Amino acid sequence: xxxxxxxxxxxxxxxxxxxxxxxxxxxxxxxxxxxxxxxxxxxxxxxxxxxxxxxxxxxxxxxxxxxxxxxxxxxxxxxxxxxxxxxxxxxxxxxxxxxxxxxxxxxxxxxxxxxxxxxxxxxxxxxxxxxxxxxxxxxxxxxxxxxxxxxxxxxxxxxxxxxxxxxxxxxxxxxxxxxxxxxxxxxxxxxxxxxxxxxxxxxxxxxxxxxxxxxxxxxxxxxxxxxxxxxxxxxxxxxxxxxxxxxxxxxxxxxxxxxxxxxxxxxxxxxxxxxxxxxxxxxxxxxxxxxxxxxxxxxxxxxxxxxxxxxxxxxxxxxxxxxxxxxxxxxxxxxxxxxxxxxxxxxxxxxxxxxxxxxxxxxxxxxxxxxxxxxxxxxxxxxxxxxxxxxxxxxxxxxxxxxxxxxxxxxxxxxxxxxxxxxxxxxxxxxxxxxxxxxxxxxxxxxxxxxxxxxxxxxxxxxxxxxxxxxxxxxxxxxxxxxxxxxxxxxxxxxxxxxxxxxxxxxxxxxxxxxxxxxxxxxxxxxxxxxxxxxxxxxxxx
Numbered sequence: 378x379x380x381x382x383x384x385x386x387x388x389x390x391x392x393x394x395x396x397x398x399x400x401x402x403x404x405x406x407x408x409x410x411x412x413x414x415x416x417x418x419x420x421x422x423x424x425x426x427x428x429x430x431x432x433x434x435x436x437x438x439x440x441x442x443x444x445x446x447x448x449x450x451x452x453x454x455x456x457x458x459x460x461x462x463x464x465x466x467x468x469x470x471x472x473x474x475x476x477x478x479x480x481x482x483x484x485x486x487x488x489x490x491x492x493x494x495x496x497x498x499x500x501x502x503x504x505x506x507x508x509x510x511x512x513x514x515x516x517x518x519x520x521x522x523x524x525x526x527x528x529x530x531x532x533x534x535x536x537x538x539x540x541x542x543x544x545x546x547x548x549x550x551x552x553x554x555x556x557x558x559x560x561x562x563x564x565x566x567x568x569x570x571x572x573x574x575x576x577x578x579x580x581x582x583x584x585x586x587x588x589x590x591x592x593x594x595x596x597x598x599x600x601x602x603x604x605x606x607x608x609x610x611x612x613x614x615x616x617x618x619x620x621x622x623x624x625x626x627x628x629x630x631x632x633x634x635x636x637x638x639x640x641x642x643x644x645x646x647x648x649x650x651x652x653x654x655x656x657x658x659x660x661x662x663x664x665x666x667x668x669x670x671x672x673x674x675x676x677x678x679x680x681x682x683x684x685x686x687x688x689x690x691x692x693x694x695x696x697x698x699x700x701x702x703x704x705x706x707x708x709x710x711x712x713x714x715x716x717x718x719x720x721x722x723x724x725x726x727x728x729x730x731x732x733x734x735x736x737x738x739x740x741x742x743x744x745x746x747x748x749x750x751x752x753x754x755x756x757x758x759x760x761x762x763x764x765x766x767x768x769x770x771x772x773x774x775x776x777x778x779x780x781x782x783x784x785x786x787x788x789x790x791x792x793x794x795x796x797x798x799x800x801x802x803x804x805x806x807x808x809x810x811x812x813x814x815x816x817x818x819x820x821x822x823x824x825x826x827x828x829x830x831x832x833x834x835x836x837x838x839x840x841x842x843x844x845x846x847x848x849x850x851x852x853x854x855x856x857x858x859x860x861x862x863x864x865x866x867x868x869x870x871x872x873x874x875x876x877x878x879x880x881x882x883x884x885x886x887x888x889x890x891x892x893x894x895x896x897x898x899x900x901x902x903x904x905x906x907x908x909x910x911x912x913x914x915x916x917x918x919x
Contacts, residue, residue, distance in 0.1 A: 432589045787843055883917070892912040
């Protein structure tokens with residue numbers, strides 16, 4: 378082990394500067410971190426340089442003498458509670474915090490023992506060993522070559538399409554689903570806590586006890602801006618599976634758009650889905666609705682489980698019906714291929730025909746007797762049949778999944794009115810894309826597009842994302858002559874203009890009143906959002 382570089386744990390022939398990673402072996406690791414070259418658990422692990430640390434503890438690269446390979450040593454040493462003198466290995470617990478440390482240490486051990494039992498999950502690095510030494514606890518985790526997910530996205534041009542994201546993120550969903558089934562969560566899912574391995578798979582990093590991901594605890598919370606759910610910012614907020622659904626969805630959103638959603642606290646006011654129109658148009662509708670459902674700031678409106686999220690992302694709402702029909706077709710095909718006609722017996726075809734008719738009549742008779750017995754009022758119904766409309770309604774409802782709805786047409790309706798109508802409804806939720814567009818066809822505030830489209834079959838509770846018109850790209854300048862400055866500015870602002878003032882003398886307009894426009898006349902049209910200069914009277918020129 379003397380020939381190993383303590384920066385990368387590869388053999389470097391004892392050179393001062395490692396030819397593989399550039400680590401200088403004369404480097405010292407300052408307190409409170411373990412000194413370079415520390416050995417743990419009866420000489421089994423050689424500790425190298427610090428990789429990362431947070432409020433929970435520190436991770437080091439290390440070498441396992443048993444496995445003959447690099448590993449990651451995770452030392453539990455909660456900030457503000459534990460300390461270590463320079464050059465020492467033993468940890469000192471801060472006076473008065475012994476009970477707090479004991480409680481946190483038990484939480485740490487329980488958390489990582491659960492993760493150790495889930496080592497078969499593809500998106501979670503396995504935990505090989507857990508032990509106690511130097512007065513604190515340690516875990517030993519797999520070390521693997523990887524690149525940060527953010528770097529991967531940058532290399533792909535700043536974002537990836539759904540066809541690329543799908544095989545990356547679906548295994549992560551399965552791992553997170555198993556994690557929560559085991560009774561623990563991550564609560565810090567973000568692009569910063571994902572890496573891409575050499576085999577092209579996503580691995581989730583940044584695990585930690587719940588206490589470091591909530592507000593109001595002993596630690597300053599480590600919340601991932603843009604990925605943390607609103608309940609994590611609230612003192613006493615309880616994270617659950619939907620909290621991780623929010624972080625996962627925000628990370629997927631980043632992968633598909635190249636940007637993170639706004640801070641969830643800032644989104645509470647209107648809950649807009651900040652998705653660029655260009656991206657919105659190229660994503661499948663069921664992916665857009667899954668993003669919208671997973672990023673709901675209201676916890677009760679959010680997708681609650683990874684099972685539900687997987688279902689939303691796996692296929693479009695109509696695929697289930699197509700798949701079922703495909704399975705039925707496959708069964709019919711298989712039956713047809715394996716069907717072997719019976720060898721004809723000596724009984725003639727006419728005899729077989731007579732027997733068949735008799736059997737059918739007998740079956741019909743028995744069924745009729747049973748039906749009449751079970752439905753004593755049936756004959757009454759025969760003489761008072763339902764109307765054609767009612768019959769059609771019953772027939773149609775019998776074909777419809779009670780848990781499915783047909784997406785209505787919202788285009789051409791006022792957004793605020795639509796939201797008011799469906800407030801409290803359970804069939805679907807309408808949210809507005811943050812990008813509004815100008816339209817010569819639709820007035821301001823009217824919906825111009827929607828996803829999913831009208832008529833698409835979807836599960837109840839689906840989120841419909843709409844784009845709202847900003848109205849005409851040009852607006853008519855209102856009459857402002859003789860008005861007070863405040864009134865004129867408000868009139869322009871209501872039309873979407875920015876007002877600026879220029880004070881000039883006037884013999885006809887009272888001081889402080891508006892004379893008119895500098896470069897326009899009332900009734901002229903100007904681009905929405907443009908700056909309009911108005912002239913304000915200073916009274917007669919002296």
